[in-house]
Amino acid sequence: MTYIGASEWGRQPLLPLPPAVKVPQRRRLFWWALRYAIVFIIIFIALLIPIIVFSKDADVDDDTTIDDVYANQYRNLVFYICLWLEITWIFAVFFDIIGLTLPYLFRFIARYVNSAHQRYWRVFKFMRRPICFLGTTIIAYVFFEAAIVGNPLLFVNVDKDPNSDVMAWDDIIDDILAQVTLWMAFYFIEKLAITYIAVHYHYRRTSTTLDRTKEVQRALISLYEASIYLHPVNGGTFAEEDVIIRNAKGDMNASTRVRVSSYLSRLGLDGYKFVSLFGNFISDDPKAHWLRPGSSYATIERALANPTSAAALARRIWLSLVSRGKYGLTANDIVEVLGPDRAAEAKAIFKTLDVEDSGEISLENLVGMVTEAGQKKHNVFRTIADMDHCINTLDWLMLLLIAAVMIFFIMLLYVPTIKEIQTTLSSLAIGLSFAIGRTLNHLLTGIIFVFFDHPFDSGDVVRICDPKMTAGIVCTVKRQSLLYTVFRRLDNNSDLQVPNDELFRKSIENYTRSEINKQRITLFIDFRTTFKDIDKLQSMLNAFVINNSGDYVPGTLGISVASLHELNKMELRIVFTHRNNWSDEKLRAMRSNKFYCNLVSTCRQIPLFKPGGMLPAAGENGNPLYTTQLNTSEVNENIQKEKLRRQGLRWDNEKKEEIGAQSENASEDEAAKKEAAAKKAEQEAFQKVSKSAPKKEVAVSTGVDVARGITGLRLAATQFEEV
Template sequence: MPPGDAVVDIELVRPERKAGSDTTSSDMQNDPATIREVTDFTYLPSRWSQYQAITDPDTGVQYGSLDKPEATRWLAVVRRMVKSELYRSSLLLFLPVAVFLTLPILITATACMDVSIGDVHLVGLFVWIEVVWLILWGVWGLAYIIPYVVQFLAGFVTANSRRYGELLQAIQLPMTLFLWAILSRAITPILCSFDRERPGDCDDDWVLVLRKILIATVASTGLFFVEKILVHLLTINYREKQYSLKRQEIDQTTRCLVAMYETSVQRYPVHGPEFAGEDDKIHSLRPDGHAEGEFTSSSTAAMASKRRSRIAYNLKKRMAGKQVVKVDSAQTIVLHALEKTAASEALAIRLYRSFAAAGSEHGVSEADMTNVFGPERAEEAQDIFHALDKDENGDVSLEEMIALVTQTGRNKDSMRRSMHDIGQAIKSLDNLLLLVVLFAAGLVYGVAAFFSDVAASRITTLWGSIAAASFAISGTVQEFLGSCIFVFVKHPYDLGDLVVINNTYMTVEHISLMYSIFRQVDSGSVVHIPNQINNNAWIKNFSRSKEMLERYDFAVSAKTKFPAIEHLRAELQAFVLAPENKRNFRPEIDIELMSVGNLKELQLRVEIRYKSNFANEALRKIRRSRFMCALLAALRKHDISSPGGGGPPPVGSWENPGYSVAITDLEAIETRVKYEASEEAKRQKKLGGERPSPGPHEVKENEK
């Protein structure tokens, strides 16, 4: 060691982070206790890139700065350029062909100087070919750089600048061909500069034919360029409009689950005694007892291969500017758990029991959420609770948590499969449009009078044949256009949606460009329906609906009084407000008298509102059955009977058993007279008058 030098131990301290936060606390950065003696350096190795610099509050000096030297930055840029696709393609394809094309130029310019094609020297043709090749790769390099430039400039105008860069990257090949065709036609004067008789002005037939070919190429590549732009605009706009709301809802729920899982792990470590069984399901233990990420002697090679693939995938995402999530992070674990129903249920149980108060029977409340997150994250706790409390009951039960987590997993899976099916439909549309472009390019090359006047003279006959063929395929074209409008414009359903078409309950299984596949709820059979037929049908989509309601119409006896109907309303109101039912039903309930029919019955309508839609068929049946039982019990409780009833049960029924006794004729006559007098008195009372009861002499007269 040279004299005068000293060894200094450098201790790198990672500042503590708040739970759920991605930024280091400023108080921790400026805490003098965290300042350690360091040497004068300005660059830390990349392995310490996650640590932040520490500032001395007294002197204002910053230690451990992560700012790299300027030479290092340029070196990183050069390395990225060397590893880029543009550099590799130029080195492997462009330079060898360019060098090879210079050989004919040298030969024709020296040994074969007098060789010509018509009036144009042969060297002029090879020079033009060399320039065309240079233009091709120059335009390709320009098309490779343009997306990044446009994305950078668009960032000053809009926050959604990435979509423009992605669009230009997707149409890189069509844009390259179109610009190359234009510039190739523009440099044809190079051929004329090698004319032996009139340099700069050549009228050879082959030069004219070449110019016509280049003009046709410009038109064809232009059609190809426009077709690709339309297809990719359709893809981007369609995904933004159709899946933006669903993606935002899923992302919001996922962020809430990730934050809750991070806090839960801090309180109860993974594979601890509190949640050992749930953690095994969340981390998907294998049959051999080794969890994911553990290495065994038999799987070392496979895991090493998987590790290399993961490193390459992460490198690719970093170069694309996307976020790379660690394998053992909370976000990765939650996303992995959402892929399986058992893991989703285990995750919901762990989160619920981590936040529920001890001995609580009402679920997780907002106060419980705030207590677990801490006062410094009270606002975040409130946002998470309101995002989870879909029915706005003030608490989240275990059943609600399980249903929320599992439904989020199903929504992610259905959206992924739906985007895949729509991608396949767009790919089919792209292939059909490419066929149209190819046909149009054939017309441009063969019919547009680029090569011969004979073809131009017969253009009328050809267009007549095309018109006749269009009438023959008009039905197919109409079905194709109708299907495109139905899938990409209307799009009334997605994969996994519960829909009603022609009074038939079905679940969407597959969406194609020309047809859709459904599965009937009642029988489980698979149904194929052309999109052209669904284009003219009434479609009810339960999965896209919000809170839904049901109406029940039934008839009751005409003798039913209005107070009885009000008592029925109060009884049903108490049912929906009960603790076991308030999570499923809205407090609003309505009973309406629709009509009096033929004066023998009253038509009633009961309207019940749910706190969700009917997408979950099993849950809908349970709720409906529970309400129907409560409705029947309330009707019997308040003596509301069916039409024609209202009196005592018929004699001989189990409610009013009948029996007979023997009496004398005089007792029978007296009983009949009393009954008739009672009925007459009731009738007179309704008419406003009363008839006195019959005296003894009237009874004797009646007996005679």
């Protein structure tokens, strides 16, 4: 096959393709503002021209005829209508700009007034249209009432018959504007209700994340205050980090605001300190946030907003608190810095930050933790402004309901035929309510289930079962609607669609919203198993959990005897806690399989036997079944050999140079001592097994492998003495 132009392939352009052209954000914002201004100016000038043309036609001479008066009134009417449209257009743009700038204005004011409320600024972006529509309709109605209907200089209906029942056009427009203003008020209230539902809708999903980030933020506030006590802000040691932390954009020198604030600081005019004077006047509580933009809380809040500033904050805290020559932040470091009076607080702070119970926190782990906490916290409030499918559906239903009611009342007022068939329409509405009652019931149940019960969100891993049953289906929420929900089953990867009114009567366990999940394993062993073996099993499993603290929570493993089952077998219940919840099915299965494999290995090492497995089977040496005749000494010898063989497999077997039967010449006293020692060991094992789990040991986690090359800068107490 011959291709046309194949001889020119050698002159093709070099690869790869040139990078895609990206328009800077400032340039896009500039062109958007330019288009916005051009549209406003064009319409403004178009309405201004007739206003200027008809502005001098209001004067009436004494000798003016009635026809000239009508002509002048017509021109005055055009003037006031254009003036009304001009004022309405100006205020429409004004309220639209208010709706655009209100979120950013709120964020700016909250930064100086109370940084705790700064994160709600994205919610106001949803209110741009309601603010613009409501403000514009109010201004249009009020100015039309003042400039046209109630204007003493304008006789709109001078030739109207006063005895006529027909409404004039200005009265009709005035009444329609009043109805539309009322409609916009309901529209504004509806949007407020939708915003509240959205906040409540997303809070149920993000409450656990918010609680965790608040704990991390409180810990960072205390550590940051200790850091600036050791190394004051702009003191030289962490000058670069302080500039990045103070700058909301996480930049060193690209922000004009930073350069201006630095210039004002050199003049002794710091805006944060100036506003903080009012905050100190309002309250002397050091933990108060109002009018304190320079407080530790406000600083941490700004730093978490950007990954770069969050990393700088973590670096400053870690380097200033870790002792010189050390590679990790420990609880002793925090206790030494905060003092013995705050030892309990220091341990609580370290427990909050040491999520893996490794005993120390490296710089890489702290940077990742602080950055992740900031991203999670601000993603929560960003998703509130992103309306989901169900919220949008409810929004449209409420808008259609408001529109239908308002249109019905307007038609009832202006269409005479509607009044005549009002009774017929009422009967028809009642009949339709019975016909579609089932659908309305499904819709109302779905609204209550989705927005108020709100048991899950899209992407959550849940288990659905009947209220009185424990077995259920584990699946992922794929898509959610007001009438039904689509799940993806984890066992066979098939889609499952269930109506919401049926889910309303189910029991739902949400793994995604759970903090950490426990797993329970049931193990049946022989009834003759000693407590020493059970205690050994618990100690070996505890050691495994501690050595794998990145996957499991140390100190949470428990073994209990659940049942005896007619004294023919013993049921052990083993409970342990995963490090995370079960929202990640792959990670859950991997950790569960890892624990099961270790349990199998442990049972083989002890060893543990199945019910009835400690007795030798028929025909074995321990339970002989022969067709030949043996004397008593041979039978006893075989039984003793089997006992010794099984004893040699045990973990507590004492190795001897010669394995054989006990010496026939052993004294009865030695045998009694051995029997007493065995009983004592069994009794101690029984006490250990029957008590609660032992205290948690802390060791370095094997779940995280980080490079160690950076040490702290703080001089410890012993280093002070050496200096």
